[in-house]
Amino acid sequence: MWRSEQATAQPVRHRSFTIAALVAALVAALALGAPGAFAQFTFQFGAGAAWDDNPLNVNGASGSSIITADAAVNYSINAANFGYRGSYVGYDQLSSVDAIIGSAWASYETRRLSVAALFDHRTSIEERLYDYAGVTASAESGWATPGGTRLSLGIEGSVFRFPILTERNKEMIGVSTRINRSFRTRTTIIVGLGATATNYSGDVFADAGASVTQGWASLRLAQSVGNQTGLALQATFRGMGGADAASFTISEDSISYALLDDPSLYSMQRAGVELTHMLMDYSLTLKAGAYLSTRDYKTQGVYTDEFTYDDTADRIDDAASVWASASLHLRRFGPDATITMSAQWSDNSSNSYWYDWSGSYLSLGIQYSF
Numbered sequence: 120m121w122r123s124e125q126a127t128a129q130p131v132r133h134r135s136f137t138i139a140a141l142v143a144a145l146v147a148a149l150a151l152g153a154p155g156a157f158a159q160f161t162f163q164f165g166a167g168a169a170w171d172d173n174p175l176n177v178n179g180a181s182g183s184s185i186i187t188a189d190a191a192v193n194y195s196i197n198a199a200n201f202g203y204r205g206s207y208v209g210y211d212q213l214s215s216v217d218a219i220i221g222s223a224w225a226s227y228e229t230r231r232l233s234v235a236a237l238f239d240h241r242t243s244i245e246e247r248l249y250d251y252a253g254v255t256a257s258a259e260s261g262w263a264t265p266g267g268t269r270l271s272l273g274i275e276g277s278v279f280r281f282p283i284l285t286e287r288n289k290e291m292i293g294v295s296t297r298i299n300r301s302f303r304t305r306t307t308i309i310v311g312l313g314a315t316a317t318n319y320s321g322d323v324f325a326d327a328g329a330s331v332t333q334g335w336a337s338l339r340l341a342q343s344v345g346n347q348t349g350l351a352l353q354a355t356f357r358g359m360g361g362a363d364a365a366s367f368t369i370s371e372d373s374i375s376y377a378l379l380d381d382p383s384l385y386s387m388q389r390a391g392v393e394l395t396h397m398l399m400d401y402s403l404t405l406k407a408g409a410y411l412s413t414r415d416y417k418t419q420g421v422y423t424d425e426f427t428y429d430d431t432a433d434r435i436d437d438a439a440s441v442w443a444s445a446s447l448h449l450r451r452f453g454p455d456a457t458i459t460m461s462a463q464w465s466d467n468s469s470n471s472y473w474y475d476w477s478g479s480y481l482s483l484g485i486q487y488s489f
Contacts, residue, residue: 167484
């Protein structure tokens with residue numbers, strides 16, 4: 120629904136790999152089905168249209184209308200899930216970045232343990248610049264204390280490959296812990312802490328194989344107001360080390376990195392508020408939110424103008440966004456379908472010429488499940 124910071128896929132050979140991975144996952148799921156076990160297929164189809172003032176998220180970009188079509192299949196058997204979701208995204212004025220974006224997954228969850236594997240890809244129809252493929256594996260264990268606090272510990276590792284922008288090739292490992300506590304006042308507090316280490320095996324740094332480390336902390340405070348309204352406040356802090364602008368290798372297509380914004384390459388402070396309200400016996404969901412953030416790209420210098428690059432200063436962005444959405448669930452009227460309308464306004468104020476931009480985004484879509 121919202122513009123994503125993800126961008127992924129590989130050349131044509133990954134399409135066959137994705138299909139093979141999905142088929143293998145479903146065959147394995149069917150093989151695991153013992154007599155009497157609960158198993159179920161679910162399917163989802165969707166379509167949408169949107170207008171984006173600045174789909175490339177860079178200074179001077181032109182707007183484009185967008186059409187989307189997606190399909191998903193999920194196979195559940197007891198505590199296991201296997202599935203794939205694929206989406207086609209087409210830009211009327213920017214057809215060179217039309218793409219198929221997809222994910223195949225396998226997960227297993229019990230009361231105290233959950234494990235998952237995810238394969239992400241982005242396969243462009245014409246221009247391969249933004250393509251990528253990645254595999255992520257994760258595990259999380261959680262338990263409740265006698266006082267009602269929920270604790271969890273997690274570990275995650277991933278490998279991503281970019282066939283054209285090879286300087287973005289990376290391997291990442293991270294650990295995290297979360298504390299979740301609910302109160303009789305219908306207040307919930309969630310605190311998260313974590314750390315990641317990312318190794319870039321391409322030439323994004325002058326010394327290939329350089330690593331970046333990060334530590335992060337997050338706080339979410341959610342409050343129910345009556346039976347149909349919820350308010351949430353959220354703040355995130357992420358710091359980094361191990362890299363500087365002078366060691367960053369800028370290529371001719373560096374402005375394209377706006378579509379492949381890598382959270383491993385900047386520190387960030389972000390805060391925001393979200394409001395949710397339910398109507399029509401919970402069939403209509405209204406949401407709105409606003410966020411402010413500051414990002415310090417310690418691995419990038421700044422463009423002082425359209426062509427001049429200065430690696431003695433860090434790129435710093437101050438961003439603001441406001442969004443609203445309305446989702447109507449039609450199940451009570453017959454079909455298991457959801458119609459969603461959304462709008463978003465974003466402003467990114469940067470000391471680097473190409474990243475000083477603003478734009479708005481409007482969308483309308485429908486999802487049908489069975």
